[in-house]
Structures are given as C-alpha cells and as structure tokens.
Amino acid sequence: MNERRVAYSLMLPALMVLILAVIFPLLFSINVALRKYDLRLPTEEYPFIGLGNFVRAFYDSYFLHSLLITVEFIALGVALQLPLGLGVAVLLSKLSWRRYVIPAIAIPALTPPIVAGYMGIILFHPDGVVNYFLSLLGVSSKIPWYSSPNTALITCVLVDTWQWYPFITLVLLAGILSIPPEYVEAARIDGASEAGIFRHITLPLLKGVIAVALIFRMLEMLRVFDVIYIVTYGGPGTATQVTNFYSYLVGFHYWDLGYASAIGWILVIILSVFVTYYMKAFRVS
C-alpha cells in the first residue's frame, strides 16, 4: 500500500464521523429550511417551498425585532465585558500572586448558564442582594430589574457579563504576559508613564488577542439562550426576545421546524459575513 492510501485509510474513520455528526445534520437542516416542515400539518411529506421560509423571515416583525434585540444585547455585552475584562487582566498582570486569584475569577465561567440564570434571578430579585446594596447607597425604591421592560435586557447582559468577563480576562492576561518585557523596560527607560506604556505598547500588541476574544464572545452572545429562558423568557413583552430564543419558540413551541431552521441559517449567513469582515478589519488570520 502506498503512503497516500495509508493516509486516506487513516483519515477515513475521522471523515466518517465528520460526515455523520456534522455534514449530514447540516444538509438535513437545509432540507428542512426549504420545506413547509410544520409538525402540525397532517401530512407525511412536507412540501418543498424553496426560499419561502427565508423570505417570510424578512416580513416577520417579531424576527426583525429579535435581531435588533440581539444586536443590542451584543453591543451592551461587549461595552461592559471588554473594559471589565481588560481592566482585571491588567490588574492581574501586575500581581505576583495572581495564580491564587485566577481560579476564583474563573468560577463564573465554569458555572452552567442555567445556574447563572437562576443566580441572576436571586441577585436581581426586587428583594435581592443588588437592591439591598443599592438601598445602602440611598436608592430606596426596589428596582424590578428583570420584570421591567426598561431594565430587563440590561439585567440579562449583567448576568452574562458576570459569567463571561473572566473569559476575556484570562485570554487578555495571557496576551499581556506574552508581551516581551524588553519593550516595556525600554519605554520606561525612555521615561514613558504607565498610561503611555499601556496605550502605546500593551494595547497595540494586544489588538489581535482582543479581536479573537471579542469574536468568541460575540458569537456566544449571538447564541444566548439559557439566561434569557430562565430570567425573562423573552419578556416582558418582547423586551428580551433575542433571535435564538425566538427560533426556539418557533421550533419547539409552534413546531414550525422549517421556519425555525431558516432562522438558524439566516443567523449563520449573517455571522459568516460579519466574521469575514471583522477578521479583515482586525487583520486576524
């Protein structure tokens, strides 16, 4: 047997697993998205409707609204998590005993999202810890964090931030620690301030790492489900109905699997375009 054949035969098992576990479900979901695949219809064969489900999405005000909520969720999440994660990473990089702190910081990221959701309910309950501390600061009214349409989304973002800022911290900390110390020392000798060093050395060298950390977080936030399901169930009204949650309702409450699949694929397309441009913009390869 020549080398090429050996190589192929060794690859075959992995290839089979890939086809069965990844390729087949993807193709099947495309097939479902192109059909009127609604379990409530009394039919054995679900009719092929081409791009009907995709077109329908752009006339569905709830879907379009859910896209907007998703964008808001991601924007708020990034705005909170990046500065917090970066700040903590810089702080940890200065500590010689950080090895004892890092495991504690990583705990939220190890918590299952469903547990984080329930913790969010406990923390942000009108009689919960957050309102208690606010009352110590003189805020007398009990803020209905997750049950008011004005604060529900930010509450979910806060829960997500609590859980996931450690991820950004750890990734950025690794980036900071990999910066050659000679650069920093040279800058200090030249009389650069700490702020200057951060601005002109640390931050530019971290650009690639930040881009990677953010892309991971944005992709995760785009798929947010558990926290929304537990804390608000998309409400009040549609205040926290993100696209992923909406597709869950369509697929597993309304049993309109064709449309739910189409929504999933629309997200994939949006994501692919976004990631491609994002990578180009940040020159991450």
Added chain:
Amino acid sequence: MKARSSEDENPLRKKMSRRKALSTAGKVAVGVVVAGVVAGVGGYYAGSAAAAPKTIKETVTETKTVTAAATTVRETVTETVTAPGAATTVTAPAKTVTVTKTVAAPGAARPYEGVKLTVLCHTGVQAGPWHAYKEDIKNLFGIDLEVVEAPPEELYSKGLLGIKSKPADYDLVQFNSAWIGDFEPYLLPLDDYVEKADPGWGDVLPGFRLFRNMWAGKIYSWTLDGDTFMFYYRKDLFDHPDEKEEFKKRYGYELGPPKTWDQVRDIAEFFTRKAGDTLAGSKLKKDFFGYADQAKRGRVYYWYFFRWIPYRAAEEGGIPHYFDPDTMKPLINTPASVEALEAMKDILQFSPPGVLGFEWTELFTAAMSDSVVAMWIHWPDEGDRFQDKLKPLPVENPPTPELGFCPIPGVEKDGKLYRYTPIDTCWELGIAKNSENPDAAYAVLYFLMRPDNALERVMAPTAKIPSSNHDPYAYSQFYSPRWRAEKPWVGPFLDAELEALKSPYPLLRIPGGFEYLDALDLAVSECLSGAKDAKTALDDAAKKWDEITDKLGRDRQKEFYHKMWMVPLVF
C-alpha cells in the same frame, strides 16, 4: 537464607502482585461460572427426569385477585400449580390453589404473556406511577412495560412522531390535551373498549371528561392529572374582626371570599399596606400586597383567561367563544376582552414589585412562604400543601395561618353571575392507533385508571407511590373516605375544587394551540409592561391569530374548532 514470615505461611495473608491477584480472581470467576452452568444443567435434567415429584401433604386454599382489562367478571377457578422447584414436566399436582380472579376471558390469567409495550411519559415525578405499577402490570397481565421518559418540551414532538410511525414506537402516550387536534389521527378511539370494560368513565368529572378526554364526540384519552385552578386567600386575614369591620365601613359590604373581579379589586386595594402599618391588629414588618398574578411572559395568558372568560361570557350572555365558529374570526379583542385586560393591569398596582417576573415559584413563595400577598390564583399545589407550607403573616403578633380557597371570581351583569373555572390543558393518556397490541395497551390503561389505582396516584405520596404530581379528577377521588381520613385537611379543599369544577370552561385545543396562546401571552405581557395599550396589544394578537389560522388552513381549523366543542354542554 531468608526466613519465611508468617505471611508466607498463611496463604490467606500472602501478598500478591496486582497482576497475579487479577489473574487469580479471573480464574475463580470462570470457575464459579463453569460450576454454576454444570450445576444448572445437572439440576435441570435432575429436575425433569430424575427428581421425584413433591408429595402432596395438604391442600392449600389461597385467594388472590387477578385483574385484566376486558371484563370485570369475577369467577373462581381451580388451578394446578406445580411444587416449588419442580420442573414443568411433573404432571402430578403438588398443591391445589383456589384462585379468585377477575379475568378478561375465562381461564386467561396473564392474558398478554410475552407482550412488550412501550409508554412515553413525562419525565420526573410524573413517571412515578409507571415505575411503581410496572411489576404489577407484569404480574397481572404478563406485559413487559418499557417506560420512556421525556421532558415536557419534548413530549409533543417525540410523542407525535412516535405514534405516527408504523408500528407505533409508543403503544401508550402521555400528552397534553391541547395537542389532541394534532394527535387525533394517530390515536385509538376508546369508546368500544370503554363499552366492554369501563374503569369508571362516569366517575371522571364532566369538565375533564368533556373538555379533555373527548374530541369530536369520541373518547380519545383518559385524564392522568386533573389540574384545577383555584382562588386562594388568607383566611386568617379575612376572618380578623378589625379588618372585617374596617372593610365594611369603607366598601359597604362584608369582607369575604370574592365572587366578582370588582370585589377582588376592592379587597386588593384594601389590604395593600406599607411596612409599619397595622394589619390583622398588629404592626406589619414588611410591605403587604392585596393580590398577585403569575405575570411573567410565558404563561401569563392563563391569568388573562381567568378574567377574559367571565368578561366575555357577560358580553355574550353565555359561554363565550374564542373564534366565531362560522368564520374563525378571533374574538379575543372584543370590547369586553379589552376591558378584561385593562382590569388585569389595573389590579397589578396592588401586587409586589417585580410581579411581571413572577412564575410559579415566585408566586408560591410570595404568597405561602413570605406571606405578603392576600389573594392569588394558582394550581392545586397550595391547597394540597398548605398544612406545612403556609407561613404566618409578616406582623408582630400573627394569627394562626389559615388558607382560604374558592372558585375563581366572575363578572356580574344584569343580576347574573358569570363564573367559570378554566380546565387546564393537562396530562392525558392515550393509545396509539398503530400499536401492535392495542388490547394489551388498553389493559394497562384500564389498570392505571381503575379507581383504586387512580386514587393511589392522586393521593401520592403513599406507600405505593412516593410521588406523582397527579391531581384528582374523578368523583371517587374527591369523595374518597380513605384520602379524607388519612389527610383530614384535604377534605375542605377537595370540596372547594368540586364546587369550582361545576362550571368548567375549556382552554383552546385546536392545532397550533400553543402558537395562538403564545401570541396572546405576548400581547398580555406587552400590555402589562406598558409597551402597548390593551386595545392595540389585543388587536395585534387577533391579527396574529388570523395569520396562524390561515397558515394552518382556515377550513381545517374551523373543523377542529367545531370538534373541540362537540360535547354536550350540560353540567
């Protein structure tokens, strides 16, 4: 020369390498298996050929009851039973046993010996009875029952696809009665079976029988869990003389369990007080609230329906419709519907902060554990558990905690009170039309629904069934002397439930039920959160209902809607 230690001399204490130990253990195990096989084979031949039959020394009379499904004929037969340990080839009877049986067909003790059935049921405690009765079912019928559990969100798809396949993956299926429109083509109508062997069809309360088990005039399922919504109030507060006097002075009528939603509003307003105020003759330690709903998005539509049904009934002068039965035009945005939603929003001003985030746990906790709510509507859980769950009022000298219960209030118009109890679309048991063993499946259904076993299920926790989460649905359960004797506090609650169930009203059970209800849920949530006014929210919901109807086929939906109401409306 190395001296031998005592360990070396004693083989039991001799040290071994791990490898040797494993090897020895393996040899021992193989030896045991071989010895067992040899002994077993030898015993078999010895038993069949060589072993002498046991001598009959006495005739034992033993009575046992065997129940099968098809009939309830009781007969006495004499059975020949071989002696213990003797093989089946022994012809001489070792013991004569007199057996009292209830049999399907004469002589059929285990009529479905070797039959294997599969049931799909709700995971967790709801599956408890299936596991508890599995062995009994095997003993009585010879049926091997495989219990497949699924979480509620998977029961629909798993159940529907399972009973659609040929032969059906599941012979018996637990499903929500709201799904009947989708499940009907694949479910076995039970009328003929019930006619031949009735586990107590007339025993099931009309609300459940007509609005959950029947569809298009036929029996498609049997109620497993009879959830009933009840109105709860703090009796310790309502009975307090100071409060009674003050209430009458302010509102001009006696304080008592409310009969109308207007009264609920009055009482809610009356009891909403700040920490430091006086309540039940004592100083309040926390803020106290008159009324609370389970108003979180997802299931808030139920709490809207508690108002919508009587408001619409008063508008129509009788039992209201969800749709115009001729055109399928939604009737959820009529003037009375809008009024009902506005009333709902208005009363929530007397609710705890964050009530829009209240799901089951939050409402239960606020009302029962924190005791900061005077009135609320919930499933029967509070009524079943108040004995050990209801905490005293949050005042300095609280009276003994007492829970009051009554039917959900209604609306009074022209001297007539319109008051209904919505029959929750809850858990049912049906048989797959494509089952290979429908008779055996019915035997199992019959066994589970038999009054004695059904009582055991709804009474759980009992010695037989540790938990089930099944609520009562049959007269024999509500009037059960056993239940009332074993749990005396349950009696008044069962009476209140019976009273409430005198005026049942069905929840929507046509295909797309969840999508219709979710659209309404969203509208209610949008209105309560202030995103839309009641009229706009309900108009949007009605538009969405029209879209769903068109998507699923207006004529088809109309046919299903008619089927839903194809019941004698006499209670």
